[in-house]
Amino acid sequence: MEAKAIARYIRMSPRKARRITRLIKGLPLREAEGLLRALPHRAARVVRRVMDSAAANAENNHGMERDELWVAQAYADAGPTMKRWRAASGGRIGMVHKRTTHICIVLSDEER
Numbered sequence: 001m002e003a004k005a006i007a008r009y010i011r012m013s014p015r016k017a018r019r020i021t022r023l024i025k026g027l028p029l030r031e032a033e034g035l036l037r038a039l040p041h042r043a044a045r046v047v048r049r050v051m052d053s054a055a056a057n058a059e060n061n062h063g064m065e066r067d068e069l070w071v072a073q074a075y076a077d078a079g080p081t082m083k084r085w086r087a088a089s090g091g092r093i094g095m096v097h098k099r100t101t102h103i104c105i106v107l108s109d110e111e112r
Contacts, residue, residue, distance in 0.1 A: 002072060003058030004106045007050045009079050013099040017043045017076035021103070029055060029069040029107065047074070047103060054105045064109050072108035076101050 010017070020043045024032040029051070036048040051071070058064040079100030088094040 001058075001062050001064060002106055002108045003054050003062055003064065003069075004104065005050050005054035005057055006105075007046065007053075007103045010046055010101045010103060011098065012043060012046065012101050014076045014078045014101045016041070017047065017101045017103055020044050020047045021074035021076050021105075024051070024071050025074045027071050029066065029071065032071050047105070050103050050105045051107075054107045058107050058109075064107075068109050069107045070109070070111050071105065072110075073104070073106035076103045078102075 020036070020039065020041060023039075024035060024047070027035070032051060033048065036044045036051070051074075055066055055069060058069055059066055079102050081100065082098040084096040084098060085093040086096055
């Protein structure tokens with residue numbers, strides 16, 4: 001059985017979020033929670049909130065035990081990029097890309 005949670009349109013580049021999701025993939029839920037609490041990155045807080053939501057979904061919607069959950073999948077995809085501009089030298093403009101991310105965590109009660 002699997003439970004899933006998605007956070008969409010997070011104002012963070014996908015590259016920064018992927019760095020964190022790679023670390024927790026395949027870990028038991030308790031280990032992944034401890035690891036995310038110890039990491040100083042802003043992305044770790046966001047990923048932890050999504051993982052907590054997926055764990056709540058597993059408990060409440062599917063009746064799974066929190067101690068038996070594993071992180072089956074964790075990935076961060078690129079969302080839409082907001083394009084802004086700022087002044088550059090010589091009267092030109094410089095583009096600023098404000099990236100967004102969709103973070104998905106899938107928890108399973110089976111080890112992979």
